[in-house]
Amino acid sequence: MANIFERNRAELEDLCKRRFFFRQGSEIYGGVSGFYTYGPPGCALKTNIINLWRRHFIIEERLMEIEDTNIMPHPVLKASGHVDRFSDFLVRDVSDDKKFYRADKLLEDVMEDKLKEKGLAAEKVKEYTLVRNQADAYSQEEISEIFRKYDIRAPESGNKLTEPEPFNLMFPTPIGPSGLIPGYLRPETAQGIFLNYKFCLEQNQNRLPFGVAQVGKSFRNEIAPRQGLTRQREFTQAEIEWFVKPTAKQLKKFEAVSSEQMMLFSSDLQLAGKSAETITIGEAVKSGMVNNETLGYFMARTGLFLTSIGVKPEHLRFRQHLPTEMAHYACDCWDAEIETCYGWLECVGIADRSCFDLNAHAKAAKVDLAFREKLDQPIEMEVLRLKKDAGVAMMKAFKKSGRVVKEWVEKLPQEELKALIDEATKDGKAVRTVEVADDQTEECTFLPEHLVCETKKEKQSTVQFTPGVVEPSFGIDRILFSVLEHSFYVRPKDESDEEKQQKNVLRFSPNIAPYKMTILPQDQRVQRTDKYAELMQLMQSGAALCGHTCTVDDSSATLGKRYARNDEVGIPFACTVDFTSLEDSTVTLRERDSTEQIRLPAAEVAALLDQLCLRRTTWKDAQARYPARSAGYP
């Protein structure tokens, strides 16, 4: 059965277009799919969501924020794995290679259709469901096999399809004349943070843990974008990388959130075919369902953020990745999913990615990204050290490069040294590639006599490791879309009302509302007075000083119509200047959801608005402070 968001979908889509929350990109040129333009209320809403995100995470958690580039050079994305693995499979109509389909999505659709067949055997239902759910996890060989098995055809023409081919989702672009440096638009903001981990660590006085965030555009050249704002080729991410000692993921401030109730959908519950359960994050970490306190802390903070901007708690759940879904390096991963007209939509991913990315970049860029922790008490360790004679033997054997090769061996991490000795002992020799000068390597053949070591006891005052990382990754556009859906409602019709039209309302809380207040002259006679201009200026400048946007609606429509028009874009307060205002400088302030009104001096409006938007006072308090004005007035 369609959920409430599906039922409201057409209405809300119409509103978003008509009031220009967003429209397809380059619309006057016919539009390009996968690209969207935010119009004035949509852009203001997005800016407000990002500002609140910054306050909730960057300021309150004292994260460092950086701004890296959108265009990144090839080696960075080669190292991160995106050049080789960031692909979807594509199939083409054999008789028209410009007709193409994303293989996994096509497979899902075909299975959906099969599942709708009447009188299906239970075993078939199971089979089709499994294939549908795994569609995006198949390898090239597997998906190719599956396509053959079900004889999947091009949906429009019924033609056969080509073999699935991987299509890289990154947008390539050449840097510099002649494209000497191949580049890509970043597919995620996270990589920019890993590139700068070392410099951020310095700013943190070389201490762990610490968090770095980045807010910005990411780009994915989707094969066949659909579902509007939720799957764009260009979208906004807000990502945090929390760098932490892998064995120290407990967090002191976890206590402050441990009693937060959350709807959790663990992989056990999913595999058992049960539904999500609501428990406290404290219990979830304690029971081991959530891997560690750091992960649990960010899950709780994410929940608090989402509900603070208008996501309804009963439509928010955290779903754990199944063991088969998880990246090989990840140790636990939860998605914050929000229920929308498209079903449960992944809006935030919170993953414990271990040290995969830092290691990959350290290796590719040949930089040392290890963390050295000073020990309070030095520890005594047994270590292998090259004997003097062996060193001399090496100096001779490798001639010109002798000294460099010897130093290379001396600097090898203990495990690698041990492996080298073992190999040489076993096989009589061991070959390694050694960098003997900048950009110059040599194949070195080590004999056992080059590697004779003695065991020494040494005091170590530091330990060395690559930090692990917990990554909360927010899809801002999906969150915005969910907030729109959760804020929308149709106001029950009032029979006595002069307006017969249906009235749509966006119930934005004042902190994210695109515009905080609209100023309405009662009619054009009021509007033409100098006093009106003076009062408007007073309220508007006052609000602007506090950073709040006001609109003015001085059209000739009736007040009722203008209220409706402003309710529709979610403006929480409407301030009417009428004939009485011209005499005593008081105005009427109306609250959107209750439609109740108070009367107060124009000079006090900006300050009250500021208090209401910052949630330092409530509308109820304002009603207690100022006299009511009946709804019929004026």
Add this chain to the structure above:
Amino acid sequence: MANIFERNRAELEDLCKRRFFFRQGSEIYGGVSGFYTYGPPGCALKTNIINLWRRHFIIEERLMEIEDTNIMPHPVLKASGHVDRFSDFLVRDVSDDKKFYRADKLLEDVMEDKLKEKGLAAEKVKEYTLVRNQADAYSQEEISEIFRKYDIRAPESGNKLTEPEPFNLMFPTPIGPSGLIPGYLRPETAQGIFLNYKFCLEQNQNRLPFGVAQVGKSFRNEIAPRQGLTRQREFTQAEIEWFVKPTAKQLKKFEAVSSEQMMLFSSDLQLAGKSAETITIGEAVKSGMVNNETLGYFMARTGLFLTSIGVKPEHLRFRQHLPTEMAHYACDCWDAEIETCYGWLECVGIADRSCFDLNAHAKAAKVDLAFREKLDQPIEMEVLRLKKDAGVAMMKAFKKSGRVVKEWVEKLPQEELKALIDEATKDGKAVRTVEVADDQTEECTFLPEHLVCETKKEKQSTVQFTPGVVEPSFGIDRILFSVLEHSFYVRPKDESDEEKQQKNVLRFSPNIAPYKMTILPQDQRVQRTDKYAELMQLMQSGAALCGHTCTVDDSSATLGKRYARNDEVGIPFACTVDFTSLEDSTVTLRERDSTEQIRLPAAEVAALLDQLCLRRTTWKDAQARYPARSAGYP
């Protein structure tokens, strides 16, 4: 002689790298020129500048803000002229085509060198200066001619150079699989606004004037980027397009800024070899030096914005474009130039671009972007209307397409109809291309008998025109760079001081400072108490609630060293928790520039900080309110 910013340059560059205001992009991979990464203080500074820009322009001027895409399809940038004309000339070393130079910059350098020759004749000085100043304005033929004339060679090898070739500065990227839709990264944010003019006009209830803004990344594939942050391949723009009736550029609110003093460098003054003069913007508009009030208003508001974030007024001037510099469609153009280590740097361009862009997109996208103004009083006009017989003749002549062609003629604007008749009358026929169906055109030959018209008197209740546009365009990175240079100073050494090092300070005003306050425990004994944690939490949460960032500096360095470290990143206030604090919950607050200190209850710190940052109170007032603490303490 080097200006003060040039003299401070090395020092500031070192600071910016060391404290990670910014670094070259992908630095651990060796870096890519023209790309920069903002680190934590740089990113916070940029965010604060953008937020203040939004408040100053979008909120206070009630502009609409939109967010369009970074990737734009080919037709959009073809229409805007960027595909054909957004190029620089490139020359290559004949024996190494991977060695290339931007022709105009190379020419400038060569002329600079010639000008340094001793005992140069006055006439040569004039010649070389002229060539240098015009270097970026030559056509392909002209620059080719000039390169031959001076026999300009590759600077490193002394080899000959290839003929100058145009190199398009846009980054191309294919959209969708098979790159079916060619796209580019936008070279400016402005085009996104023109694309959405029509939808924004609707939101403004079809009224003029109104302004639309966009803040975001732009991309230019510079041939040889240099001068650091000021010429990046990826940079942030904040652009406004103010749409206005071309004959109504007077602005009521101009009065509010008319007495602003501004340093103006008109084209007359430049051509006469004089220096800039300081006059009020009111006088400048009145005398006609600045074309109109709308342009003057935005110049004044730009000046106010720049000085409010720390640009020194004595190093800020507005330079008018010379008639030879201006785009053919522009009617006046002024650059806000800020003096930096690179000389006077163009940071904001404020141009009256007339209706060029809207006309170009209307034509290319075949959409109607004309504005229809209702007249208060209908006017009677003489118009040409096709006679019935002529219509019948056309229907016959053009057969199948007869009706469409006839309607096309009837809808022609009056001037075009007149031109068609004149041509047919003179030459016996006139040929026009008519769109007879979607994507299908026909060459139509009109004979005089198809075009017989009569003159009628008709009442018109609307006039139709394409809006003109005034465009203030801000280069955010250049502004940030200027603010850094204008804020930097070296604190005079104090002999009695325990620290012997030179002390650099960034004198950011609290509104743009990356971090507003640092919290310092006196030493590690204080730091280990619960009371310290409690006080720190109190002040930090209080500040965070108001949206202000605090840092904590609990390293073991001396207080003096820690003050110096925080002055260097421009933190305006430092709050010390000492042994007295543990007893009576009062703390010491130090102001960065005066280094003076007051003592106040920890519970009052956040509120005072908020007032100071919002400029609602001053440090002087705070000093009057709270007792001083002598600098030597504790």
